[in-house]
Amino acid sequence: MxxxxxxxxxxxxxxxxxxxxxxxxxxxxxxxxxxxxxxxxxxxxxxxxxxxxxxxxxxxxxxxxxxxxxxxxxxxxxxxxxxxxxxxxxxxxxxxxxxxxxxxxxxxxxxxxxxxxxxxxxxxxxxxxxxxxxxxxxxxxxxxxxxxxxxxxxxxxxxxxxxxxxxxxxxxxxxxxxxxxxxxxxxxxxxxxxxxxxxxxxxxxENQPLDKTLFQNMGAVKIDEKLMMSEKVGARSFHIWGKLLIKCGQISPSFRKIVLYFYIVFLVAMILTVVPISAVIKRLLKPLIQKKLNEQKRYFAEPSGE
Structure with missing residues (x-):
């Protein structure tokens, strides 16, 4: 105890x-x-x-x-x-x-x-x-x-x-x-x-220290490498458009709403096109970038690992 x-x-x-x-x-x-x-x-x-x-x-x-x-x-x-x-x-x-x-x-x-x-x-x-x-x-x-x-x-x-x-x-x-x-x-x-x-x-x-070994080798996370590039692109898009929408709201809430509707259409189009295209590109380039992908997977899986 x-x-x-x-x-x-x-x-x-x-x-x-x-x-x-x-x-x-x-x-x-x-x-x-x-x-x-x-x-x-x-x-x-x-x-x-x-x-x-x-x-x-x-x-x-x-x-x-x-x-x-x-x-x-x-x-x-x-x-x-x-x-x-x-x-x-x-x-x-x-x-x-x-x-x-x-x-x-x-x-x-x-x-x-x-x-x-x-x-x-x-x-x-x-x-x-x-x-x-x-x-x-x-x-x-x-x-x-x-x-x-x-x-x-x-x-x-x-x-x-x-x-x-x-x-x-x-x-x-x-x-x-x-x-x-x-x-x-x-x-x-x-x-x-x-x-x-x-x-x-x-x-x-058992009074063992709580450190980064806690859940290692337990499958605590699973990295889907085909989504890594899509997430990065999506995060960049959210950041840019989010900043724009905040500024639009400072001008007028109605103006922000109009721009937001436009972005929703843009977002859906991006998901339907950029995500599959990036997945195809990554698959084609995989033999050339596998080492980098493995490094990224290890990084994102920390501290528990896959």
Missing amino acids: PKESQNILVISYSQTGQLSRLVEHFLKPLQSNDIYIEHHIIKPCEPYPFPWKFISFFNQFPETVHLQPAPIHSPELQQKKYDLVIVAYTVWFLSPSQPITAFLQSEQAQRHLKNTPVITLIGCRNMWLQAQEKMKSLLADCGANLIANVVKVDQSNDWASFITTPMWMLTGKKKAVAWLPSAGIAESEIKDMQRFGTVLLQKIT
């Missing part, structure tokens, strides 16, 4: 409830008298709707991408210091969701995450690399020590989830149409989170 009680802080925000279930299964093995788990679900000052209205959903992207989140209610943290912090988040527009970003930018996060090991848990459609890069930066600004990352993605293939995930967001129904699979992460993958919680429990009970 651990020599003394361990204090674990869990920070999360989930609209659909799917991420909450991931967290629940991760924490299930840790329900022990010697482990104090303090779970705070971040509450925005103005709650986000679910299901979303079409334009409201896309209107979140400029501030999300530029890490300018809407305000949140500060959680009432009970401890001055935690032995471990778990940050569970979903991906919005290749970035951490606004409520999670808002918390990590707060003075609370600066105080409580400094010199503290952090585990990130991600539940998303399929693209999370660029979001985790921003997460790394936010954690570094807090002086936190990222020791592990566990990612679970949608069960559907990329093209099916391109339809099913937005339908879920806009209708609230995981299976909005009969001829496509359900949106979301497979039940088996959600339950698999217990495997990681069990390993964490073992480390704690």
Whole structure:
């Protein structure tokens, strides 16, 4: 048993409830008298709707991408210091969701995450690399020590989830149409989170240090190399257009909305053309760039690895 009680802080925000279930299964093995788990679900000052209205959903992207989140209610943290912090988040527009970003930018996060090991848990459609890069930066600004990352993605293939995930967001129904699979992460993958919680429990009970070896060689993440280039292109597009839309909004909210409609059309066209083209280019160039791809995969898979 651990020599003394361990204090674990869990920070999360989930609209659909799917991420909450991931967290629940991760924490299930840790329900022990010697482990104090303090779970705070971040509450925005103005709650986000679910299901979303079409334009409201896309209107979140400029501030999300530029890490300018809407305000949140500060959680009432009970401890001055935690032995471990778990940050569970979903991906919005290749970035951490606004409520999670808002918390990590707060003075609370600066105080409580400094010199503290952090585990990130991600539940998303399929693209999370660029979001985790921003997460790394936010954690570094807090002086936190990222020791592990566990990612679970949608069960559907990329093209099916391109339809099913937005339908879920806009209708609230995981299976909005009969001829496509359900949106979301497979039940088996959600339950698999217990495997990681069990390993964490073992480390704690054996008084082993919590470091970057925690979930290595467990398949904590899986890098889809054909999406790496697409994510990079998408992130650059979001950054440029997000900056433009913020400036348009400063001129007139109506002007911002007009430009946003134009960008939505542009975005869909880009997804339908750039993503497959980049995949083809990468496949053709793969023999020449395989070494670089392997290096990128190892980098993005850190600290837990594939």
